[in-house]
Amino acid sequence: VTADGRVLVVDDDDDLRDMLSLCLETAGFEVATAVDGLDALRRLRAWPPQVIVLDLRMPRMNGVELIRIMKREPALAGISIIVVTGDAGQGRVAIAAGASESLLKPVDARVLIAAVTKFLSSSAGERATPRARS
Amino acid sequence: VDGSQALAFIAGTFVLLQLDEAGVVTQAEGGGPSPFEIDPRRALGRSAFELLREQPELIGAIRDALAGRSSTASVVVRGRTFATRVDPRFDGAGNPVCGCTLLAIDATGADERLARTEARLAEAQRIAHVGSWEWDSQRNVVTWSDELYRIYGLDKETFGATYESFFERVHPDDRAYTSSVIFEAFRAVKPFVYDHKIVRADGAVRMLHTRGDVVADSSGKPVRLVGCCWDVTDVWTARRELEASLSLLRATLDSTQDGIFAVDLDGRIVDMNARALKLWQIPDSVASTRDTWALVEHVQDYLENSDEFIAREKALLGDHESTATDTIRFKDGRVFERYSTPQRLGGAVIGRVCSFRDATERERLLQSALFLSDASRLFASVEIEPALAAVARAALPLLGTSCAVDMFNESGGPRRVASVALGGAQPACAELPRSVLAGGSSLYTTRQRWCLSVPLVVRGEVVGAFTFTATAGRRYSPADIELVEELARRTALAVENARLSRRWKEALAARDEFLAVASHELRGPLASLHLAVEKLAEGGEAATTRKLAGVIDRADRRLGQFVEELFDATEARAGHLSFELEEVDLGEVVRAVLVRVAPELTRSGSSLATTLRGAVSGTWDRSRLEQVVASLLSNAIKFGLGKPIELRVEGDPTSVQLEVVDHGIGIAPERRAAIFQPFERAVPARHYGGLGLGLYIARTIIEGLGGALELESEVDRGSTFRVKLPKARKS
Numbered sequence: 080v081t082a083d084g085r086v087l088v089v090d091d092d093d094d095l096r097d098m099l100s101l102c103l104e105t106a107g108f109e110v111a112t113a114v115d116g117l118d119a120l121r122r123l124r125a126w127p128p129q130v131i132v133l134d135l136r137m138p139r140m141n142g143v144e145l146i147r148i149m150k151r152e153p154a155l156a157g158i159s160i161i162v163v164t165g166d167a168g169q170g171r172v173a174i175a176a177g178a179s180e181s182l183l184k185p186v187d188a189r190v191l192i193a194a195v196t197k198f199l200s201s202s203a204g205e206r207a208t209p210r211a212r213s
Numbered sequence: 214v215d216g217s218q219a220l221a222f223i224a225g226t227f228v229l230l231q232l233d234e235a236g237v238v239t240q241a242e243g244g245g246p247s248p249f250e251i252d253p254r255r256a257l258g259r260s261a262f263e264l265l266r267e268q269p270e271l272i273g274a275i276r277d278a279l280a281g282r283s284s285t286a287s288v289v290v291r292g293r294t295f296a297t298r299v300d301p302r303f304d305g306a307g308n309p310v311c312g313c314t315l316l317a318i319d320a321t322g323a324d325e326r327l328a329r330t331e332a333r334l335a336e337a338q339r340i341a342h343v344g345s346w347e348w349d350s351q352r353n354v355v356t357w358s359d360e361l362y363r364i365y366g367l368d369k370e371t372f373g374a375t376y377e378s379f380f381e382r383v384h385p386d387d388r389a390y391t392s393s394v395i396f397e398a399f400r401a402v403k404p405f406v407y408d409h410k411i412v413r414a415d416g417a418v419r420m421l422h423t424r425g426d427v428v429a430d431s432s433g434k435p436v437r438l439v440g441c442c443w444d445v446t447d448v449w450t451a452r453r454e455l456e457a458s459l460s461l462l463r464a465t466l467d468s469t470q471d472g473i474f475a476v477d478l479d480g481r482i483v484d485m486n487a488r489a490l491k492l493w494q495i496p497d498s499v500a501s502t503r504d505t506w507a508l509v510e511h512v513q514d515y516l517e518n519s520d521e522f523i524a525r526e527k528a529l530l531g532d533h534e535s536t537a538t539d540t541i542r543f544k545d546g547r548v549f550e551r552y553s554t555p556q557r558l559g560g561a562v563i564g565r566v567c568s569f570r571d572a573t574e575r576e577r578l579l580q581s582a583l584f585l586s587d588a589s590r591l592f593a594s595v596e597i598e599p600a601l602a603a604v605a606r607a608a609l610p611l612l613g614t615s616c617a618v619d620m621f622n623e624s625g626g627p628r629r630v631a632s633v634a635l636g637g638a639q640p641a642c643a644e645l646p647r648s649v650l651a652g653g654s655s656l657y658t659t660r661q662r663w664c665l666s667v668p669l670v671v672r673g674e675v676v677g678a679f680t681f682t683a684t685a686g687r688r689y690s691p692a693d694i695e696l697v698e699e700l701a702r703r704t705a706l707a708v709e710n711a712r713l714s715r716r717w718k719e720a721l722a723a724r725d726e727f728l729a730v731a732s733h734e735l736r737g738p739l740a741s742l743h744l745a746v747e748k749l750a751e752g753g754e755a756a757t758t759r760k761l762a763g764v765i766d767r768a769d770r771r772l773g774q775f776v777e778e779l780f781d782a783t784e785a786r787a788g789h790l791s792f793e794l795e796e797v798d799l800g801e802v803v804r805a806v807l808v809r810v811a812p813e814l815t816r817s818g819s820s821l822a823t824t825l826r827g828a829v830s831g832t833w834d835r836s837r838l839e840q841v842v843a844s845l846l847s848n849a850i851k852f853g854l855g856k857p858i859e860l861r862v863e864g865d866p867t868s869v870q871l872e873v874v875d876h877g878i879g880i881a882p883e884r885r886a887a888i889f890q891p892f893e894r895a896v897p898a899r900h901y902g903g904l905g906l907g908l909y910i911a912r913t914i915i916e917g918l919g920g921a922l923e924l925e926s927e928v929d930r931g932s933t934f935r936v937k938l939p940k941a942r943k944s
Contacts, residue, residue: 092741097741101744163740165736
């Protein structure tokens with residue numbers, strides 16, 4: 080597991096959050112969790128991930144609100160966001176707000192891992208250049 | 214003197230002597246050869262007895278006359294026949310005879326001449342259809358000419374030749390008149406002219422024109438009537454027909470609802486009817502001038518467009534050919550429709566006849582119908598408030614100079630939705646009369662103008678009002694009020710439709726929202742379930758397997774709970790929620806629920822303080838009450854922002870009260886009713902878990918147990934849900 084394999088799972092449903100984490104950890108990613116948008120924002124600064132797996136309907140701060148805040152902050156704007164939602168309409172709203180991909184619940188572990196892998200490699204490529212220079 | 218004597222007299226062979234009481238000639242006249250060889254110029258002063266000594270008949274007649282008796286005689290002297298007449302003379306002072314008059318006329322050959330003349334006369338009468346008659350009233354002998362017999366269709370044998378037999382032939386209708394004419398002629402001794410009907414022998418009725426005269430004797434006493442008459446039936450019939458058509462024309466003019474003027478080519482009014490004067494309110498002083506332009510001058514001040522009217526009048530008078538139709542509008546709202554056509558006599562145009570009728574009512578009905586149909590169209594095509602503003606504009610000037618529409622909001626306060634006033638007019642006054650608020654139309658005055666307010670009533674509730682202000686001097690008629698009330702009915706219908714449509718849209722939006730929420734809520738546990746089952750299939754350590762079984766179990770219970778909730782909501786909506794009643798201790802119920810919500814409570818960070826006072830047992834449904842308490846607590850936890858929550862249960866002898874108080878986000882007043890509706894949630898944009906049916910089901914349960922669920926709330930300060938429950942259901 081490289082430092083580039085960091086994934087933050089954000090969901091207010093305890094069991095789903097656990098299951099998403101379990102799947103990603105089993106696949107070899109470094110996973111952290113948050114219970115809603117506000118919680119996620121706090122963790123992002125201390126533990127910046129490459130990919131966020133994000134639920135949309137959450138108390139206090141929902142997924143779309145989090146995406147909008149992240150897209151306004153240059154330090155966070157580059158993080159890939161995979162939305163996992165039960166509402167396809169909200170998924171489209173999230174994509175419009177800047178999410179990279181929208182997956183509909185229930186999601187296959189295989190599909191989720193493939194998506195995370197895709198965005199990890201793309202963000203790794205982006206980062207490869209500055210690191211090679213340093 | 215009979216006819217033949219008259220002819221001789223006219224021919225000039227006569228002698229006339231006047232004698233005194235002694236028989237001495239005091240005056241003598243004569244012509245032609247002297248009948249008795251008496252030279253009238255030498256007879257003066259001589260005795261008639263001596264002059265006529267060879268004529269003993271005449272001597273006797275003179276003696277008779279001097280004794281007061283008239284006599285006539287025919288005397289033959291040397292082959293010539295003389296008609297003689299001797300009459301006594303009176304001095305007029307009532308004295309006896311003062312002398313006598315002797316007239317002798319040579320009548321030789323007179324009969325033959327007379328017959329010839331009479332034949333000529335008869336021929337003339339036959340050609341001219343003129344008959345002549347004579348009535349000797351003293352002998353009651355009527356003499357008719359031949360033509361008169363033909364006129365009466367009689368022959369001489371049938372006609373009785375008396376006044377009575379004449380009178381019999383007079384038509385019964387004219388007998389009294391005939392008598393009076395003849396009586397008057399006798400009385401006044403004067404000529405007369407009159408018409409009377411007769412019934413001919415064949416039954417035909419004819420009209421005769423008679424000219425007659427009275428002949429009096431020397432003492433002035435009428436003794437005969439003479440005259441002539443001719444058949445005027447054709448003239449009389451024609452005149453009767455003319456009179457009948459004139460009377461029909463007059464009656465038609467007077468009975469029609471239309472006003473009528475007949476004008477000649479110079480603009481002189483030839484005829485008009487009373488209706489015309491009344492409709493246009495033309496005084497007699499103007500009408501009596503019979504001048505079109507005097508009339509025009511009188512009405513022009515009252516017309517909406519007098520210049521146009523005058524121009525049209527001129528054009529009509531100059532137009533000898535076409536029929537014309539036009540509309541004349543008065544300032545006071547009266548509308549007349551006029552139809553005019555040239556008047557022809559023998560092919561030539563001699564003037565123009567105009568008829569006009571009051572079309573005000575029809576015009577008003579038309580305008581009203583157009584206005585109502587406009588209003589309906591507006592209500593059907595645009596939102597209610599823009600439609601009301603457009604209707605208010607369309608109502609003017611038909612219904613006055615200003616129109617305002619007020620709508621009452623839910624708390625009863627009026628809000629002016631539309632206010633329109635014609636140029637310079639004051640807007641309708643803002644204060645509505647009490648009776649309008651009570652649902653009745655009201656007619657009142659403000660600033661010397663009549664106002665009309667009519668309420669908008671939707672399902673028995675006054676939701677607004679129309680207020681109109683009249684044009685100066687106008688008072689609203691019952692027809693106006695009816696029109697506005699009809700407008701109000703249509704508007705109320707449109708308002709109700711708009712409300713229903715808004716509620717329908719809201720209900721649809723709420724349902725869509727519910728479906729989205731339900732989809733998300735169902736997909737959450739389903740997603741956990743899916744991943745756990747996938748993981749389980751991979752196999753693994755026992756610890757992992759146990760954890761997965763826990764996830765599956767919770768997902769299963771959550772899905773089962775959703776299904777239960779949906780079922781309850783459906784049953785509640787259908788009124789089929791079932792209860793299993795038993796003795797239940799509400800304290801126990803609360804404790805059981807607290808155990809269930811403990812994990813959720815812990816995660817939220819809120820503390821919970823529970824107080825229990827008094828006896829809190831009653832006859833209720835245990836599991837339903839658990840549902841209610843769980844729902845209220847779960848609600849407080851979700852929206853409590855992690856702040857302390859209080860749960861208070863208090864009992865009195867007949868009822869218990871349970872309060873759940875949070876200090877969270879609170880609920881805005883306009884949303885308070887909605888949260889108890891199925892498929893509604895106060896804060897739809899964020900996720901607080903659940904289908905949002907909990908409060909609806911809770912209230913239905915409490916009401917089903919005979920209690921009430923109340924809410925007090927303040928935004929950002931929190932909410933209090935209060936359950937009041939009787940210990941036993943009232944039967």
